[in-house]
Amino acid sequence: MSDPHPKICIIGAGCSGFTMAKRLKDHGLTYDQFEASDDIGGNWYYKNPNGMSACYQSLHIDTSKYRLAFEDYPVPDDWPDFPHHAQLLQYFHDYVDHFGLREAITFNTRVDKAEQLEDKSWRVTLSTGEARDYDALIVANGHHWDPNTPDYPGHFDGYQTHSHAYSDPFEPHDYRAETVMVVGGGNSAMDIASELSQKPLAAKLFISMRRGVWVLGKYANGQPADKAVLPSWMPAKFGRKLAQRVIKKQLGRMEDYGLPKPDHEPLEGHPSVSGEFLTRVGCGDILPKGAIERLDGDGVIFTDGSREQVDAIIWATGYRISFPFLTDPALQPKDNAYPLYKRMVKPGYENLFFLGLAQPLPTLVNLAEQQSKLVAAALTGTYAFPEAEEMERVIVEDEKIHLSHFYASKRHTIQVDFGTYCRDLVKEIGRGAGQSGS
Numbered sequence: 001m002s003d004p005h006p007k008i009c010i011i012g013a014g015c016s017g018f019t020m021a022k023r024l025k026d027h028g029l030t031y032d033q034f035e036a037s038d039d040i041g042g043n044w045y046y047k048n049p050n051g052m053s054a055c056y057q058s059l060h061i062d063t064s065k066y067r068l069a070f071e072d073y074p075v076p077d078d079w080p081d082f083p084h085h086a087q088l089l090q091y092f093h094d095y096v097d098h099f100g101l102r103e104a105i106t107f108n109t110r111v112d113k114a115e116q117l118e119d120k121s122w123r124v125t126l127s128t129g130e131a132r133d134y135d136a137l138i139v140a141n142g143h144h145w146d147p148n149t150p151d152y153p154g155h156f157d158g159y160q161t162h163s164h165a166y167s168d169p170f171e172p173h174d175y176r177a178e179t180v181m182v183v184g185g186g187n188s189a190m191d192i193a194s195e196l197s198q199k200p201l202a203a204k205l206f207i208s209m210r211r212g213v214w215v216l217g218k219y220a221n222g223q224p225a226d227k228a229v230l231p232s233w234m235p236a237k238f239g240r241k242l243a244q245r246v247i248k249k250q251l252g253r254m255e256d257y258g259l260p261k262p263d264h265e266p267l268e269g270h271p272s273v274s275g276e277f278l279t280r281v282g283c284g285d286i287l288p289k290g291a292i293e294r295l296d297g298d299g300v301i302f303t304d305g306s307r308e309q310v311d312a313i314i315w316a317t318g319y320r321i322s323f324p325f326l327t328d329p330a331l332q333p334k335d336n337a338y339p340l341y342k343r344m345v346k347p348g349y350e351n352l353f354f355l356g357l358a359q360p361l362p363t364l365v366n367l368a369e370q371q372s373k374l375v376a377a378a379l380t381g382t383y384a385f386p387e388a389e390e391m392e393r394v395i396v397e398d399e400k401i402h403l404s405h406f407y408a409s410k411r412h413t414i415q416v417d418f419g420t421y422c423r424d425l426v427k428e429i430g431r432g433a434g435q436s437g438s
Contacts, residue, residue, distance in 0.1 A: 006135035006379055009034070009124050011111045011325075014042020015092060016356030016368035017140035019070065022099050023372035027380055032134075034126065036110040040096050041089045043144050047167070052145035054188070057168040058195055059085045062187055062273040063363035064224035067418075070095060070366055081224045088365075115327040120351060136379055139323065140355040140368065143414070146320045150183075154295035156313060163188040163316035169201050175312060181206040181300060183292065184316030185213040186411070190274035192314055197285040206308055208300070210291040212260035214267075218275040220250060226362040232423065240267050240405065257281045259288050264407045270359060270415060318411060321357070336410040339395045342428055343416060344371055347388040347395075350378070359411075360418040370422050374429050383432035398424075 008024060010017050013035035024031050037050035046055045060082045061068065068088075069075045073095050079087060096102050110127035114137055117123055122137040147162035159173050163184070169175050180202045182193040189207065197205035219225055230239040247266040255261045257278050262269075280286045291303045299309040321333045331346065340346055343358045353375045355368040377383035385391065401420065406412040 003135055004381070005030070007133070008032070008136045008138065008379065009111075009122065009132070009134040010138045010140060011114075012042060012140040012142065013037075013040045013105050013107075014044070014140065014142055014356075015365050016142070016371075017042070017138075018092070018096050018101050018105075019366070019369040020138055020140055020355050020372045020375065021101050021104060022095075023369075023376045024379070025099070025101065025104075027376045029376070029379060031104065031138075032132070033105045034109045034111055034124075035105055035107050036127075038107050040102070040105065041092050042142050044085055044089045044092065046085055046089070052142070054144050054164045055085050056163075056166050056192070059191065061085065061088055061363075061365075062218065063365065064218075064226050066224060067226050068363045068365040070369055073098060082218060111325050113327060114325050116349070116352075122352070136351040136353070138353045138355060138375065139326075139357075141323070143321050143357055144319050146322045147315075148318045148320045149315045150317055152292055152295050154301075155297065156295040156300070157297050158311045158313065160313040160315065163192055163314055164319075166192055166314060169196055173312065175202050176200070177203050178311035179204040179206070179309060180312045180314065181208055181289070181308070181310045182314045182316055183208045184318070185209040185211070186270070186272055186316060186318065187274070189316035190215065190272055190277040192316060193286050194274060194276040194280050197280050199285070204287065205285065206287045206289050206310065208289045208292055208302070209260055212254055212262035213269060213272050214247065214251070214254060214262055215259075215277055216247065216251070216266070216271045216273050217278075218273060220246075229419065232419065236401075236417070236420065237405075243267060251278075260290060268405055269407055269409070270411055271361070321414070335413075337413040339399060341385070341391040341395055342371075342374065342398070342425065343414070343421070344374065345385065345391075347391040350385050353378075357414060358416045358421075359414050360416045360421065362418060367418065367421075370425055374425055374432075377429055377432065382436055383429055384436040385432065386435070 008031040010021055010031055010033040013033060018040055021033055037048050043053050044055055045053050064081050065075045065079045065083055075091060111124055112127050113125040115123050122134045123131055124134060125131045147164040149162050175196050180196055182189050193205060193207045196202045244266045258281055289302055293301045293303045299307050301307045321336050321338055340354060344353050355371055356364055358367060360367050402416045403412060406415055
């Protein structure tokens with residue numbers, strides 16, 4: 001940007017928002033940061049009063065501590081390999097306080113509306129009713145807060161909720177002695193089904209999956225599985241083939257556990273990771289079912305014609321990508337797809353940045369920390385975006401790289417490989433620096 005002192009607004013104070021704030025502070029840029037809740041942490045703030053956290057009491061992150069650490073603030077030495085959500089939240093607090101970021105955050109304040117004015121600046125209207133104008137807007141509000149609940153024919157008379165609202169086996173609903181059905185094949189479905197299937201809890205636990213998935217363990221050869229990283233010089237396609245062979249040898253066939261046979265190879269879908277789920281299925285504690293055909297009063301009818309009576313349904317069916325505060329229809333996602341240049345910028349809106357709007361392997365925790373490098377370079381004028389037509393071309397090429405090996409699903413519209421993506425970011429910042437004239 002040409003202005004050496006741009007006015008910048010950051011929406012959100014989760015890990016994407018506060019790592020972006022730290023980067024701006026490092027570059028001497030001033031900013032306003034607004035957080036709807038009373039504290040930092042976003043999705044990892046258990047029982048977040050803003051209602052946007054999907055964190056449940058027993059949650060441990062599926063990424064090992066070796067892969068989620070911020071590059072300039074190491075995780076505690078005494079952490080377990082896979083920390084509990086309370087440990088991760090404390091790490092966030094320690095980071096924010098260590099770098100002096102807290103005083104710049106305005107808490108208990110939502111951004112209700114953000115509209116671009118004729119001069120391309122942004123007018124931000126707050127929940128207080130105040131409106132402020134900015135040269136640049138950074139959206140870091142997360143994408144795991146707007147639950148997607150499918151609409152099936154029929155009706156269900158029992159208790160039902162989305163996994164987003166699940167807290168523990170007793171509150172806000174007591175699942176003890178009930179017949180429970182979890183719907184979905186992702187990480188939340190695996191965790192919640194494994195927890196509730198323990199014999200002192202649910203009387204019977206079904207899991208309904210529309211398609212088979214590969215359930216990967218947290219460990220391989222005695223080490224956290226995500227510590228194994230293929231060398232950067234190895235072609236991605238060859239590396240995936242090699243990893244697929246190892247995974248299939250270690251896991252065997254999913255159908256041997258009683259699960260539906262996957263219609264894709266390992267790593268051709270976003271991995272479901274659990275150290276417990278397959279054992280629970282093998283022990284008969286979790287009873288697999290196929291896709292739902294319709295709801296039926298006190299039960300569910302499945303596409304194979306079978307019917308099961310259930311007392312409660314937990315929909316672990318993902319989230320919608322949504323930005324209710326953006327007034328421009330061109331900035332709203334379509335069918336949960338949101339193509340962006342380098343997963344951050346929509347061509348024609350080069351002063352609007354989306355942080356953390358990706359589903360990276362292995363983790364989202366420290367992705368925005370890397371993305372913030374390009375944003376800061378753009379805001380200080382040391383990086384220049386290409387022309388809009390070139391940006392559109394690159395978006396298509398990048399999506400081929402990151403998405404082409406995944407099966408078609410709304411689950412995979414914002415998928416990226418962390419290592420590949422970050423290496424590309426470094427190259428892109430270098431390219432843009434050569435075009436900026438700085």
